[in-house]
Amino acid sequence: MSESLRRAWRTKRQRLPIGSTRKDAHGYVLVKVVEGAGRWRKQHHLVMEKMIGRPLRRGEVVHHINGVKDDNAPENLYLCDDNSEHMRIEASLAEVFRELLAAGSARFNRETGRYEGVLQR
Secondary structure: OOHHHHHEEEEEEEEOOOOOOOEOOHHHHHHEEOOOOOOEEEHHHHHHHHHHHOOOOOOOEEEEEOOOOOOOOHHHHHEOOOOOHHHHHHHHHHHHHHHHHHHHHHHEEEEEEEEEOOOOO
């Protein structure tokens, strides 16, 4: 590609700067980490790497404790050794929720088509 064509391309398309954020199709926050067309990484991975002082190892999974995919506060993140540990955590959440349903602390609202908490007085 010639320099003039390269210059024209740069003026037609503004690239986002490093540190820019956006959400992916699954609701996770992505952070731009490389200039130009660049590379984007999941923000919760970057936060966890800063917390543990090293890059994530292959297979490690970062779990959002409150289930909110864009809440990447350190106190909301938990590092799982692998996907099977993450699946056990998710299964325990489902189990606790079934217990809340059985105890009457949660219910399904047929009008809204959603589960909701029941306030105890």
